[in-house]
Amino acid sequence: MVNVNLVFGTVYGSAQFTAETLVKKITALGFKAILKQPHELTGFVPNESEYLIVVCSTTGQGDIPEDIWPWFAQLKTTAPYLPKLKYSIVGLGDSSYDTFCGAAKQFDELFSELGAQALTPRLEIDATETMEPELEAIKWLTTWQAAASANKD
Template sequence: MRKVNLVYGTVYGNAQFVAETLQEELLAKDIQVTLMTPETLNGFVPPEDELLLVVTSTTGQGDLPDDISPWFETLRGEAPYLPKLEYGVVALGDSSYETFCFAGIRFDELLTELGGTRIGELLKIDACETMEPEVEAKAWLTQWTQLINDHAAD
């Protein structure tokens, strides 16, 4: 399987913890992964021969976390064409808000606009229903990596 670039945006640390857990899972499967902290995203354009996995929480009224918002805005402003990029999104949110998981939805929409292809479903993790978002994310990751492998075999 191709290398995975794992990007996260967090407010209180939950999305970072989920991203770190997914990093450990990928490494355990012998999949090369780079966990990119928000500080390392300046100028980063996802390579199309690698996979992108975005883990983000939602804050305020459906806003992106402050730590990942500059990268999102740069991607949106520069709009690099990424037709061969394959990606996944894990969104953390609270379903008691109308803007549930909106930061992840915005990332999904942006990456699609840039020509990327989402592999699998966008995972929405509800803070109202789960106290351990990493458990849901790990189960989703198993399916995601299988879909990637199946897609590569086509």
């Protein structure tokens, strides 16, 4: 079974809780899910033979949260070519702002620039519609699982 690395960027903890919830559910599906804490991301380049899920809230004017910013900047600067990497982005935001899910969009653009392939369309969870983003992420897992199953070598 393919490993799944999950990383998160959070301001108030919702993205972290959502990522922790996804790890439990993905493990229950039979995958080996590994949750990487922001302080563990220094030097981390996703393994192209594993899946990557980024769960990220947005802060300020569409900005990436401070806890995951160094990793984003590292990837942007070093620009590793990752053409075989399959990734998914789960964005948490508030659609009453013009910069709704701005951080998730930046991660999506970055991985596209690095040559990686989106396993699923970006999931954007709107705080004006749900107070429990982890429940929306759990619903999305059926889409993710179907895509992962279809992508087996």
